[in-house]
Amino acid sequence: MATKLNEIIQHLEQLLQPDMYADYCPNGLQVEGCSDVRKIVTGVTASQALIDAAIAADADMLLVHHGFFWKGESSCITGIKRRRIRALLQHDISLVAYHLPLDAHSELGNNVQLAQRLGVKVTGPLEPGSARSIGLVGELTNPVEPEVFCRTVAAVLHRSPQLITGGGHLIKTVGWCTGAAQGYIDKAIALGLDAFLSGEISEPTVHSARENGIHYIAAGHHATERYGVQALGEALAQTFEVEHQFIEIENPV
Known part of the structure; x- marks a missing residue:
């Protein structure tokens, strides 16, 4: 049909x-x-x-x-x-x-879909007071070392993330925004979060993380944005009489 x-x-x-x-x-x-x-x-x-x-x-x-x-x-x-x-x-x-x-959809979006896969409980927006916040804030069930969280990210995304440590503290609270959102680290810093995750990293991000005491994880632009479009395609297949197929085109960035 x-x-x-x-x-x-x-x-x-x-x-x-x-x-x-x-x-x-x-x-x-x-x-x-x-x-x-x-x-x-x-x-x-x-x-x-x-x-x-x-x-x-x-x-x-x-x-x-x-x-x-x-x-x-x-x-x-x-x-x-x-x-x-x-x-x-x-x-x-x-x-x-x-x-x-x-990116921002509350059920099918890249950010909420990534959180589900990483086992992060969403607790609010990365931009408090904004009705259209792109990024999110959440918590892990138990505090973990940055390296442990990175291993979870790697296992889920099938890609080794880049970790910039911002001190010796564990990760409990996390902010994240998929894709090229490394600049949003400032929003995570303002909220006093333990860590921030995005897709890409730039030279200033390293200094921001180290000097502000926040762990930063660059998990890959493509890798962090696979899941929203898949969820949207599946939702369309359920709503309409159409077939859906997700096709992965490898991208190391």
């Missing part, structure tokens, strides 16, 4: 409320393909490799976290952007992308 593309998009807009976010890219339908959707392929980034895999999987719709048309990049349809869009149009595949709305 097939579901109309516009019905799925309307459902996603109501579910994720993208208009509530000042984002770096357009959220929602970015490239329009066929009007009937029988199979949805999900993935983290709309790379050529993922598009080729979606074509091979006979997808009608490709749902991703990182799509096209980012602020600051050229608006010209040339080079890799031309090749990617051409492949989608030639095979009548729609590209649908949700960035910050998918």
Whole structure:
């Protein structure tokens, strides 16, 4: 059975409320393909490799976290952007992308989905007072050494995280924000948390962690953002009569 593309998009807009976010890219339908959707392929980034895999999987719709048309990049349809869009149009595949709305969703979002896998109990937002906080704050059941928590992260994400220790204290309270959110360490410091986890790390992050006495874990941009889009794809498969397949494209960053 097939579901109309516009019905799925309307459902996603109501579910994720993208208009509530000042984002770096357009959220929602970015490239329009066929009007009937029988199979949805999900993935983290709309790379050529993922598009080729979606074509091979006979997808009608490709749902991703990182799509096209980012602020600051050229608006010209040339080079890799031309090749990617051409492949989608030639095979009548729609590209649908949700960035910050998918990070922040309270049930399907990248941050809450990561917490479930790491065994962290969510206790609040990383940005108190904000109705649209992207990051979260939580607690571990028992305090653990930073190295022990990193081993849990590595086992869950199948990737060795980078640890910057901020002292000799154990980790009980944790703040986190997936992807390139290393700058949010300042918010975790302001809340007096034991540790902060994100996807990426930059040179100043090391000094911030050491000098402010907070442990920092860089767990990988791609690795921390696998789970929201999978949860969203499964939710669509349950709501509509469509097939869903998540396709992993390896990325070491």
